[in-house]
Amino acid sequence: MLDLKIFENRELAQKILQAIRREAERIEREVRLMHVCGTHEDTVTRSGIRSLLPENVKIVSGPGCPVCITPVEDIVRMQEIMRKAREKGDEIILTTFGDMYKIPTPRGSFSDLKGEGYDIRIVYSIYDTYKIARENPDRLVVHFSPGFETTTAPAAGMLETVAGEKLENFKIYSVHRLTPPAVEALVKQGTVFDGLITPGHVSTIIGVKGWEYITSEYGIPQVIAGFEPVDFLIGVLLLLRMIRDGEARIENEYTRAVRYEGNTKAQELIDRFFEVKDAKWRALGVIPASGLELRGEWKDLDIKNIYKVKVPKLPDLEKGCLCGAVLRGMALPTDCPLFGKECTPRHPVGPCMVSYEGTCSIFYKYGALF
Amino acid sequence: MKIRLEHGAGGELMEEFIRDVILKNLTLKSAGGIDLEALDDGATIPFGDKHIVFTIDGHTVKPLFFPGGDIGRLAVSGTVNDLAVMGAKPLALANSMIIEAGFDETSLEKILRSMDETSKEVPVPIITGDTKVVEDRIGMFVITAGIGIAERPVSDAGAQVGDVVLVSGTIGDHGMAIMSYREGIAFESDLRSDVSPVWDVVKTVADAIGWENIHAMKDPTRAGLSNALNEIARKSGVGILVRERDIPIKPEVRAASEMLGISPYDVANEGKVVMVVAREYAEEALESMKKTRRGKDATIIGEAMKEYRGKVILETGIGGKRFMEPPEGDPVPRIC
Known part of the structure; x- marks a missing residue:
């Protein structure tokens, strides 16, 4: 078995850091490296990587939190569906993940709705929802389903089971999103970065292949990296070398999990159930071809087709919240005047402070004030 | 609210x-010594040239029997340890039990025998008590109060710049054992709670270096090591630097922690002590601690410094630095 301890190894980390310092000196200017993954931010912050890098190497965090970017309108629409169903004598059981449950909107969170007596349950995976649906055949059970490619794959797998068993009381509300289009949109919207640390988990599904166009079309060097501190540092080093040489390639550091083609079976499964649509990202706007909706032939699995409700236009963020800039990699949480003051995990103002994958929440938890 | x-x-x-x-x-919150406002592990009452130390602790752990212990052992250890980290020799305990109607007598006797064995380990007598039976579905709650005597009470506010921070053994055992047990996660070598009285560990160190050289102590129970260190830093007005690579953690605790996504620094220990001692006595304190059965894995994990007063800085495994923030609350409910 592969000994993962090596990826936390201090001596190895220090050696890579020495090489990073040499490269950074040669590059001379400031280099901004972006990652787009909450788990990468966790690695960076938990192991204090920013405190170890040379001053001219900056790590910025992009839209790496699927729960944070779930549109306010979708959360509110799901709430309205619950209300409308109740009016018709239909008590829906809604399931979602613990962080989604607490995401604030101008109309309150799912947690607030539970306070009004609605049946909302926190699950660890969509499989729990399936179990609840089987145990409650006379109730409609809906999973409010956020997530990037990594979470979409098991959701599609579950849908296959549900469709196979003709489990009629199981529905989903898909707010699944695709990662590469978001990176593309950031580039087009003017977020400047010199290289991308590409998320390893997402890449296990879409492969190196799924990211190639970001390099070939936009000239951005990429390294697909794993989630141990040493993985991330190797990613930084490989990017710096490419930047120094003026090259733009895509390299795969996370070879122990990521193949060129990715997981083709998962890709086929996702494609069988979902189609790609333009989709809104909270605080980022509509991103072309970035969302996944259930295909027409599976419309019976989509709760939106069972209860149709109207939702007004609502503001994405509270006044003063910098979540949008944080998600674009234009600001770090410590740049936000609300961070750690009005906005804490106990009293979150914006979505980035709620989710385990939210940059603000990670900064707060580990106190990344260095 | x-x-x-x-x-x-x-x-x-x-x-x-x-x-x-x-x-x-x-x-009325003070009897002339360390009082309620101090929110320390116990309170003190001056008594001649010594100090009576008084403390109470309610125990609601679920399940009542868990790997490595049960509510009886926990109830005795919890209160003895609160006395111990105040620098007090435990003199006597009071035991109040609130029991659900329908509770199994065999289980109750098992819990009482466990209390008895634990109290003999210290040793400390249980000299008074109270029993209630209720219809609420609570299983059983055990509330223990303890009284002790200290020559020189040790608070959690006395750490000084330059002092050295020790822990008496591996961190996160109790919280991770309970959590993994509840989640039904099985590991090759099973996780066991560390629940046990630590008076002998504290006394051994005090005998070796003198009470005056133990500047601060806490038992890192709920919200774990990070909470204990942050309280010491804040109340003492010093910064504390700890080195991640020196914090002893069992491999199975680390594995469970990674699987559950919960930091071992944030969960309870029930048989450990965090001790802050004068630098010149640090090695001696460590050596004496290691000679005790429950302190054999003791290590020096860090020191108090003048920078970052009130804060705890963690030097990470790869040599980076970050704040070690206290958790908002222990991530595992009903652990003690």
Whole structure:
């Protein structure tokens, strides 16, 4: 078995850091490296990587939190569906993940709705929802389903089971999103970065292949990296070398999990159930071809087709919240005047402070004030 | 406001709640020594040239029997340890039990025998008690009060710049054992709670280096090591630097922690002590601690410094630095 301890190894980390310092000196200017993954931010912050890098190497965090970017309108629409169903004598059981449950909107969170007596349950995976649906055949059970490619794959797998068993009381509300289009949109919207640390988990599904166009079309060097501190540092080093040489390639550091083609079976499964649509990202706007909706032939699995409700236009963020800039990699949480003051995990103002994958929440938890 | 589980989970929210609700409504809070306002592990009452130390602890752990212990062992250890970290030799305990109607007598006797064995380990007699039976579905709650005597009480506010920080053994055992047991996660070598009285560990060190050289102590129970260190740093007005690579953690605790996504620094220990000692006595303190059965894995994990007063800085495994923030509350409910 592969000994993962090596990826936390201090001596190895220090050696890579020495090489990073040499490269950074040669590059001379400031280099901004972006990652787009909450788990990468966790690695960076938990192991204090920013405190170890040379001053001219900056790590910025992009839209790496699927729960944070779930549109306010979708959360509110799901709430309205619950209300409308109740009016018709239909008590829906809604399931979602613990962080989604607490995401604030101008109309309150799912947690607030539970306070009004609605049946909302926190699950660890969509499989729990399936179990609840089987145990409650006379109730409609809906999973409010956020997530990037990594979470979409098991959701599609579950849908296959549900469709196979003709489990009629199981529905989903898909707010699944695709990662590469978001990176593309950031580039087009003017977020400047010199290289991308590409998320390893997402890449296990879409492969190196799924990211190639970001390099070939936009000239951005990429390294697909794993989630141990040493993985991330190797990613930084490989990017710096490419930047120094003026090259733009895509390299795969996370070879122990990521193949060129990715997981083709998962890709086929996702494609069988979902189609790609333009989709809104909270605080980022509509991103072309970035969302996944259930295909027409599976419309019976989509709760939106069972209860149709109207939702007004609502503001994405509270006044003063910098979540949008944080998600674009234009600001770090410590740049936000609300961070750690009005906005804490106990009293979150914006979505980035709620989710385990939210940059603000990670900064707060580990106190990344260095 | 409605009381939520988080209000009782140790950590920041609980402290806020205690200050804003509980302390605010009480008037007489001091008997001349360390008082209720200090929110220390126990209170002191000056008595001649010594100090009586008094403490109480309610135990609501679920399940009542867990790997490595049970509520009886926990109830005795919890209170003995609160006395021990105040620098007090335990003199006697009081035991109040609230039992659900229908509770199995065999289980009750098992719990009582466990209390008995634990109290003999210290040794400390249980000299008074109270028993209630209720219809609420609570299983069993055990509340123990303890009285002890200290030559020189040790608070959690006495750490000084330059002092050295020790832990008496591996961190996170109790919280991770309970959590993994509840989640039904099985590991090759099973996780066991560390629940045990630590008076002998404390006394051995005090005999070796003198009470005056132990500047601060805490038992890192709810909300774990991070909460204990942050309290010491804040109350003492010093910064604390700890080195991640020196914090002893069992491999199985680390594995469970990674699987559950919960930091071992944030969960309870029930048989450990965090001790801050004068630098010149650090090695001696460590050596004496290691000679005790329960302190054999003791290590020096860091030191108090003048920078970052009130804060705890963690030097990470790869040599980076970050703050070690106290958790909002212990991530595992009903652990003690």
